Amino acid sequence: GAGVSQSPRYKVAKRGQDVALRCDPISGHVSLFWYQQALGQGPEFLTYFQNEAQLDKSGLPSDRFFAERPEGSVSTLKIQRTQQEDSAVYLCASSLDRSPPGARGNTIYFGEGSWLTVV
Protein backbone atom coordinates (compact mmCIF):
# COMPACT_ATOMS: atom_id res chain seq x y z
CA GLY A 1 0.00 0.00 0.00
CA ALA A 2 0.93 3.63 -0.20
CA GLY A 3 1.06 4.32 3.52
CA VAL A 4 2.46 2.83 6.71
CA SER A 5 0.51 -0.29 7.59
CA GLN A 6 0.18 -1.70 11.08
CA SER A 7 -1.32 -4.91 12.38
CA PRO A 8 -3.21 -5.93 14.33
CA ARG A 9 -5.32 -2.84 14.49
CA TYR A 10 -6.75 -3.87 17.86
CA LYS A 11 -5.39 -6.35 20.36
CA VAL A 12 -6.72 -7.41 23.72
CA ALA A 13 -4.19 -9.31 25.79
CA LYS A 14 -4.44 -10.90 29.18
CA ARG A 15 -1.94 -9.67 31.72
CA GLY A 16 1.24 -11.70 31.41
CA GLN A 17 0.69 -12.57 27.76
CA ASP A 18 3.27 -11.74 25.10
CA VAL A 19 2.21 -9.62 22.12
CA ALA A 20 3.79 -8.81 18.77
CA LEU A 21 2.86 -5.74 16.75
CA ARG A 22 3.84 -5.48 13.11
CA CYS A 23 4.71 -2.46 11.01
CA ASP A 24 5.07 -2.30 7.24
CA PRO A 25 6.71 1.04 6.43
CA ILE A 26 6.39 2.87 3.15
CA SER A 27 8.48 1.05 0.57
CA GLY A 28 12.02 2.39 0.35
CA HIS A 29 11.88 4.34 3.60
CA VAL A 30 15.16 4.11 5.46
CA SER A 31 14.06 5.34 8.87
CA LEU A 32 11.46 3.67 11.06
CA PHE A 33 10.15 4.83 14.41
CA TRP A 34 7.93 3.37 17.10
CA TYR A 35 5.91 5.61 19.40
CA GLN A 36 3.58 4.86 22.30
CA GLN A 37 0.50 7.01 22.86
CA ALA A 38 -1.50 6.81 26.06
CA LEU A 39 -5.09 7.99 26.08
CA GLY A 40 -5.33 11.77 25.93
CA GLN A 41 -1.60 12.33 25.55
CA GLY A 42 0.83 12.97 22.74
CA PRO A 43 2.92 10.18 21.25
CA GLU A 44 6.09 9.26 23.13
CA PHE A 45 9.18 8.01 21.33
CA LEU A 46 10.15 4.39 21.88
CA THR A 47 12.81 3.43 19.36
CA TYR A 48 14.37 4.26 15.98
CA PHE A 49 15.81 2.16 13.17
CA GLN A 50 17.91 3.18 10.24
CA ASN A 51 17.55 0.27 7.82
CA GLU A 52 18.10 -2.81 10.01
CA ALA A 53 20.17 -1.02 12.65
CA GLN A 54 18.44 0.00 15.86
CA LEU A 55 20.20 3.28 16.53
CA ASP A 56 18.15 4.52 19.45
CA LYS A 57 16.13 2.52 21.93
CA SER A 58 16.23 5.02 24.72
CA GLY A 59 12.45 5.31 24.90
CA LEU A 60 11.67 1.65 25.52
CA PRO A 61 10.13 1.66 29.00
CA SER A 62 11.53 -1.67 30.21
CA ASP A 63 13.37 -4.77 29.08
CA ARG A 64 9.98 -6.34 28.38
CA PHE A 65 9.87 -4.23 25.23
CA PHE A 66 11.87 -5.37 22.24
CA ALA A 67 11.87 -4.19 18.62
CA GLU A 68 13.50 -5.56 15.52
CA ARG A 69 13.76 -4.83 11.82
CA PRO A 70 15.90 -7.69 10.56
CA GLU A 71 15.84 -6.94 6.83
CA GLY A 72 15.50 -3.21 7.00
CA SER A 73 11.85 -3.20 6.01
CA VAL A 74 9.12 -4.72 8.19
CA SER A 75 9.48 -4.13 11.91
CA THR A 76 8.02 -5.92 14.90
CA LEU A 77 7.53 -4.49 18.38
CA LYS A 78 7.29 -7.24 20.97
CA ILE A 79 6.05 -6.79 24.49
CA GLN A 80 6.65 -9.65 26.89
CA ARG A 81 4.60 -10.39 29.99
CA THR A 82 2.21 -7.51 29.30
CA GLN A 83 1.05 -5.33 32.18
CA GLN A 84 -2.00 -3.10 32.40
CA GLU A 85 0.17 0.01 32.11
CA ASP A 86 1.20 -1.18 28.63
CA SER A 87 -2.32 -0.40 27.39
CA ALA A 88 -1.87 2.27 24.74
CA VAL A 89 -1.79 2.90 21.02
CA TYR A 90 1.50 1.87 19.44
CA LEU A 91 2.30 4.00 16.41
CA CYS A 92 4.81 3.17 13.74
CA ALA A 93 6.22 5.83 11.45
CA SER A 94 8.70 5.90 8.60
CA SER A 95 10.64 8.49 6.66
CA LEU A 96 12.55 8.40 3.44
CA ASP A 97 16.04 9.33 4.55
CA ARG A 98 18.41 9.39 7.47
CA SER A 99 18.23 13.02 8.43
CA PRO A 100 16.61 13.88 11.75
CA PRO A 101 12.82 14.23 11.72
CA GLY A 102 13.10 17.93 12.50
CA ALA A 103 15.29 18.60 9.52
CA ARG A 104 14.13 20.35 6.45
CA GLY A 105 11.80 18.39 4.26
CA ASN A 106 12.13 15.17 6.20
CA THR A 107 8.52 14.33 6.81
CA ILE A 108 7.69 11.25 8.79
CA TYR A 109 4.54 9.32 8.00
CA PHE A 110 2.57 7.56 10.70
CA GLY A 111 0.45 4.45 10.52
CA GLU A 112 -2.98 4.27 12.14
CA GLY A 113 -1.60 2.48 15.16
CA SER A 114 -2.15 -0.76 17.00
CA TRP A 115 -4.51 -0.36 19.94
CA LEU A 116 -3.40 -2.60 22.79
CA THR A 117 -5.61 -3.24 25.79
CA VAL A 118 -4.23 -5.40 28.59
CA VAL A 119 -6.89 -6.89 30.86
Add this chain to the structure above:
Amino acid sequence: LAKTTQPISMDSYEGQEVNITCSHNNIATNDYITWYQQFPSQGPRFIIQGYKTKVTNEVASLFIPADRKSSTLSLPRVSLSDTAVYYCLVGDRRNKAAGNKLTFGGGTRVLVKP
Protein backbone atom coordinates in the same frame (compact mmCIF):
# COMPACT_ATOMS: atom_id res chain seq x y z
CA LEU B 1 15.67 19.85 24.27
CA ALA B 2 13.62 22.32 22.30
CA LYS B 3 10.41 22.20 24.31
CA THR B 4 7.13 23.53 22.94
CA THR B 5 4.16 25.06 24.70
CA GLN B 6 0.73 25.39 23.12
CA PRO B 7 -2.82 25.87 24.41
CA ILE B 8 -4.56 22.76 25.63
CA SER B 9 -7.77 23.37 23.71
CA MET B 10 -9.60 25.79 21.46
CA ASP B 11 -13.19 25.97 20.28
CA SER B 12 -14.27 27.47 16.99
CA TYR B 13 -17.19 27.54 14.59
CA GLU B 14 -17.48 26.42 11.01
CA GLY B 15 -16.19 28.97 8.55
CA GLN B 16 -13.97 30.76 11.05
CA GLU B 17 -10.20 31.03 10.95
CA VAL B 18 -8.36 29.19 13.71
CA ASN B 19 -4.95 30.35 14.88
CA ILE B 20 -2.86 28.20 17.21
CA THR B 21 0.30 29.70 18.64
CA CYS B 22 3.16 27.56 19.84
CA SER B 23 6.08 28.79 21.95
CA HIS B 24 9.53 27.30 21.44
CA ASN B 25 11.98 29.59 23.21
CA ASN B 26 14.94 27.22 22.95
CA ILE B 27 14.75 26.56 19.24
CA ALA B 28 18.15 25.86 17.71
CA THR B 29 19.55 27.52 14.62
CA ASN B 30 19.05 24.54 12.32
CA ASP B 31 15.70 23.40 13.70
CA TYR B 32 12.57 23.43 11.59
CA ILE B 33 9.07 23.81 12.98
CA THR B 34 6.61 21.13 12.00
CA TRP B 35 2.90 20.80 12.71
CA TYR B 36 0.99 17.55 12.78
CA GLN B 37 -2.75 16.90 12.91
CA GLN B 38 -4.25 13.86 14.60
CA PHE B 39 -7.83 12.70 14.19
CA PRO B 40 -9.33 10.26 16.69
CA SER B 41 -8.27 6.67 16.01
CA GLN B 42 -5.59 7.71 13.54
CA GLY B 43 -1.88 8.42 13.58
CA PRO B 44 -0.58 11.98 13.35
CA ARG B 45 -0.50 13.48 9.87
CA PHE B 46 1.99 16.07 8.62
CA ILE B 47 0.38 19.45 7.91
CA ILE B 48 3.12 21.99 7.34
CA GLN B 49 6.74 22.77 8.04
CA GLY B 50 8.66 26.01 8.10
CA TYR B 51 11.88 27.71 9.13
CA LYS B 52 11.08 31.41 9.12
CA THR B 53 8.61 34.03 7.85
CA LYS B 54 5.56 32.46 6.23
CA VAL B 55 4.76 29.16 4.61
CA THR B 56 1.45 28.34 2.97
CA ASN B 57 0.06 25.17 1.48
CA GLU B 58 -3.37 23.90 0.53
CA VAL B 59 -4.21 23.06 4.14
CA ALA B 60 -2.76 25.80 6.33
CA SER B 61 -0.40 28.70 6.78
CA LEU B 62 2.48 28.91 9.19
CA PHE B 63 3.72 32.23 10.48
CA ILE B 64 7.13 32.43 12.13
CA PRO B 65 8.47 35.73 13.49
CA ALA B 66 12.08 36.76 13.03
CA ASP B 67 13.21 35.54 16.46
CA ARG B 68 11.63 32.11 15.76
CA LYS B 69 10.68 31.73 19.41
CA SER B 70 7.09 31.07 18.48
CA SER B 71 5.01 30.06 15.50
CA THR B 72 1.33 30.29 14.59
CA LEU B 73 -0.58 27.72 12.63
CA SER B 74 -3.50 29.24 10.79
CA LEU B 75 -6.38 27.13 9.52
CA PRO B 76 -8.61 29.15 7.19
CA ARG B 77 -12.38 28.65 7.20
CA VAL B 78 -12.49 25.52 9.31
CA SER B 79 -15.10 22.82 8.88
CA LEU B 80 -16.37 20.18 11.29
CA SER B 81 -13.83 17.75 9.86
CA ASP B 82 -10.98 19.91 11.13
CA THR B 83 -11.80 18.84 14.67
CA ALA B 84 -8.56 17.19 15.78
CA VAL B 85 -5.50 17.54 17.97
CA TYR B 86 -2.75 19.72 16.52
CA TYR B 87 0.85 19.22 17.58
CA CYS B 88 3.70 21.68 17.21
CA LEU B 89 7.13 20.06 17.04
CA VAL B 90 10.64 21.36 16.80
CA GLY B 91 13.53 19.20 15.67
CA ASP B 92 16.44 19.10 18.07
CA ARG B 93 19.79 18.83 16.38
CA ARG B 94 21.90 20.20 19.23
CA ASN B 95 21.69 16.90 21.02
CA LYS B 96 22.79 14.19 18.61
CA ALA B 97 21.33 11.45 20.73
CA ALA B 98 17.95 13.15 20.70
CA GLY B 99 18.12 14.09 17.05
CA ASN B 100 16.25 11.10 15.77
CA LYS B 101 13.12 11.51 17.81
CA LEU B 102 10.22 13.87 17.48
CA THR B 103 9.09 15.19 20.85
CA PHE B 104 5.35 15.66 20.97
CA GLY B 105 3.78 17.74 23.68
CA GLY B 106 0.15 17.44 24.67
CA GLY B 107 -1.07 19.21 21.56
CA THR B 108 -4.03 21.55 21.13
CA ARG B 109 -7.48 20.00 20.90
CA VAL B 110 -9.48 22.00 18.41
CA LEU B 111 -13.23 21.52 18.43
CA VAL B 112 -15.13 22.97 15.49
CA LYS B 113 -18.81 23.50 16.20
CA PRO B 114 -21.63 23.88 13.70
